[in-house]
Amino acid sequence: xxxxxxxxxxxxxxxxxxxxxxxxxxxxxxxxxxxxxxxxxxxxxxxxxxxxxxxxxxxxxxxxxxxxxxxxxxxxxxxxxxxxxxxxxxxxxxxxxxxxxxxxxxxxxxxxxxxxxxxxxxxxxxxxxxxxxxxxxxxxxxxxxxxxxxxxxxxxxxxxxxxxxxxxxxxxxxxxxxxxxxxxxxxxxxxxxxxxxxxxxxxxxxxxxx
Numbered sequence: 001x002x003x004x005x006x007x008x009x010x011x012x013x014x015x016x017x018x019x020x021x022x023x024x025x026x027x028x029x030x031x032x033x034x035x036x037x038x039x040x041x042x043x044x045x046x047x048x049x050x051x052x053x054x055x056x057x058x059x060x061x062x063x064x065x066x067x068x069x070x071x072x073x074x075x076x077x078x079x080x081x082x083x084x085x086x087x088x089x090x091x092x093x094x095x096x097x098x099x100x101x102x103x104x105x106x107x108x109x110x111x112x113x114x115x116x117x118x119x120x121x122x123x124x125x126x127x128x129x130x131x132x133x134x135x136x137x138x139x140x141x142x143x144x145x146x147x148x149x150x151x152x153x154x155x156x157x158x159x160x161x162x163x164x165x166x167x168x169x170x171x172x173x174x175x176x177x178x179x180x181x182x183x184x185x186x187x188x189x190x191x192x193x194x195x196x197x198x199x200x201x202x203x204x205x206x207x208x209x210x
Contacts, residue, residue: 004029004083004210005104007090009176010111012165013118014191015198019111020087022199027206029083034091037070038062048073068098075103091173096180107209108180109202111191115166123159126151 004027008016024031038056041049048069052062071089074080083106090096099105113121124136128144128151142151155161180186187209189201 002210003081003104003106004206005106006083006085006206007105007108007176007180008085008087008111009108009173009180010191011113011115011118011169011174012162013122014111014113015195016087016111018195019199019202020085023202023206024085026203027083029085030079031085031087032071032074032080032089033087034067034071034089037074038067041070064092064094064098068095071099072102090176093175093179096176105180105183105185107206108176108186109205110177110186110188111198111202112188113191117192118166119159119162122157122162123153125153125157127154127157128152 006023006029008020010016020031023029038049038052042053042056043049048066052066052070055062055066067089071086075084086105090099120137121135126134126136126139126142128134128147128149130144130147130149132144132146134145134151139145143149144151156165177186177188187205189198189205191198193201
């Protein structure tokens with residue numbers, strides 16, 4: 001199998017993180033997310049990490065050039081030689097074009113889910129302070145089965161917030177579907193299936209096209 005350089009696309013709540021963990025385990029490649037890289041560089045006190053921390057501490061968004069620099073450093077590391085899975089990067093056409101200057105993406109996999117279902121999925125989540133999470137479609141109680149504490153809904157899981165996040169996704173990130181489609185490396189799977197069926201669909205796409 002040649003180098004497996006994957007980009008995962010999909011709206012918030014499409015299940016990218018869940019599938020990324022399973023795919024990375026199967027193919028023994030690192031799961032790389034922008035947030036993890038930022039936190040690691042800030043913790044390590046690297047020059048780019050210190051630059052990012054100063055920006056975050058002011059409540060501002062980390063600019064493209066810093067994110068791209070961090071990503072370039074990360075993808076040059078030894079564990080990425082056989083491949084990697086990018087989750088949350090690129091977020092924009094500009095980031096995708098920058099990525100193309102130092103890496104060849106072999107596949108972009110779009111996990112497609114209807115927007116109404118995305119809202120229902122995220123807005124139905126309930127959290128516990130102990131770390132457990134539930135969904136109102138399968139768990140009806142308002143207290144945690146593990147510790148008995150009262151469950152709550154995160155502010156960013158409320159329907160109006162989810163819709164705002166979807167608007168940002170549609171404006172900034174959804175154009176990447178066409179971008180990678182034009183490169184003939186885009187593959188779309190139905191994200192509304194059962195988790196295991198989505199996983200099987202992604203594995204089939206990878207095995208059939210790599």
